[in-house]
Amino acid sequence: MNLDFPIAITKMSGAGNDFIVIDHRRPLVPEPLQPQFAQLVCRRRFSVGADGLILIEDDEELDFRWRFYNSDGSVAEMCGNGARCAARFAFRQGIAGRSQRFRTVAGVIEAEVIGEQEHVSVRMTEPFGYRDGIFINLDGTSYEVFFINTGVPHAVVFVASDQIPVREWGRRLRFHEQFAPAGTNVDFVRVDGDGALLVRTYERGVEDETMACGTGVVAAALVAVRQGLCESPVDVTTGGGEQLLVQFTGEGGEQGTDVYLQGAARIVYEGALSPEALL
Numbered sequence: 001m002n003l004d005f006p007i008a009i010t011k012m013s014g015a016g017n018d019f020i021v022i023d024h025r026r027p028l029v030p031e032p033l034q035p036q037f038a039q040l041v042c043r044r045r046f047s048v049g050a051d052g053l054i055l056i057e058d059d060e061e062l063d064f065r066w067r068f069y070n071s072d073g074s075v076a077e078m079c080g081n082g083a084r085c086a087a088r089f090a091f092r093q094g095i096a097g098r099s100q101r102f103r104t105v106a107g108v109i110e111a112e113v114i115g116e117q118e119h120v121s122v123r124m125t126e127p128f129g130y131r132d133g134i135f136i137n138l139d140g141t142s143y144e145v146f147f148i149n150t151g152v153p154h155a156v157v158f159v160a161s162d163q164i165p166v167r168e169w170g171r172r173l174r175f176h177e178q179f180a181p182a183g184t185n186v187d188f189v190r191v192d193g194d195g196a197l198l199v200r201t202y203e204r205g206v207e208d209e210t211m212a213c214g215t216g217v218v219a220a221a222l223v224a225v226r227q228g229l230c231e232s233p234v235d236v237t238t239g240g241g242e243q244l245l246v247q248f249t250g251e252g253g254e255q256g257t258d259v260y261l262q263g264a265a266r267i268v269y270e271g272a273l274s275p276e277a278l279l
């Protein structure tokens, strides 16, 4: 790919959901090449490796806008963990202050960079499209599957144990006709006695389990509250073992409003891509 190397990148981790973030206010990768660029740089072991690519760009009225690509090169409307990382990056680069507003395909995201502990809180887009009463057989047992869009589509399944075949069951639901043609992310949720959640997620566009999914833990919390299984604020342990906090007003489901996601957004390293990162 004939680009203007070296290309400065920042590798970030939002609770184990990892991203390559690039200051793209000076266009470096032509738009038609961006999906392929995302696939190549997100390829683990052969390149940087990540669940997604975030390009930060100027916006006429907001602090910035972003382009978000999954590791398979597909564009996603929103990414909760990626939004937290983008806000931390923008603050560190002087692109925005601690309180920020930026544009995504799903809508305008408000973010707050909190203190020095690398924590960021983002206000999510209003959830919509809540569905229940979908029963799907997974292991000889019929599970009720809930659906809600928290910026991207999510199917939510409550399980008694988190020791389940996330990749196998996740793929079956991700491609299930109930969620065609857009497909969906899939969240497997165990509710603890104290009303905390453990959430393991199969992500559309990564096509594997990720260590955390921000819109996924929000979907899980909204459905769990709607089902009377817990109350906001909801502590969530993610598949990678890190903690995220979801809080909102209202009864959950798509009646959840003022939805916030908070957690760490870590800067892992800063570096520069060489042309060999795209072979």
Ligand SMILES: N[C@H](CCC[C@H](N)C(=O)O)C(=O)O
Pocket (backbone or CB within 6 Å): 017, 070, 075, 076, 077, 078, 079, 080, 081, 082, 152, 153, 185, 203, 204, 205, 206, 212, 213, 214, 215, 216
């Ligand atoms: N893979 C998702 C987008 C990223 C969501 C996830 N990483 C998050 O933190 O919300 C999709 O294509 O719908």
